[in-house]
Amino acid sequence: MATETADGMSSHMRGLTVTTLTAVAGIAAAFGSNALTATSQVPAKDPQGILILAVAIAAQFPILRVIGIDTDDLSAKDVLYIGFMTFSLWFVSWGILLTTGA
DSSP states (O other), X not given: XXXXXXXXXXXXXXXXXXXXXXXXXXXXXXXXHHHHTTTSSSGGGOHHHHHHHXXXXXXXXHHHHHXXXXXXXXXXXXXXXXXXXXXXXXXXXXXXXXXXXX
């Protein structure tokens, strides 16, 4: 007996899709923050870097809807997971980029 419905994703595929999207968005936001704040005296203190992170988090919900995940069914835990995973990967990736001077 199949666990997925005829019109939706299985819970495993849904989780894999959300996790992959948050990882890619966090790393892309780090590169965006690095590029946007490259001319700043102290890039880590430039608020535009955090603005890129906020845009990356907000942009994921329409992308999820296009992929086929009903964002109306996301619980508060799911939304916090998306925000935290994106922030975590952004923080680590941008920290590496700032340290290496890339």
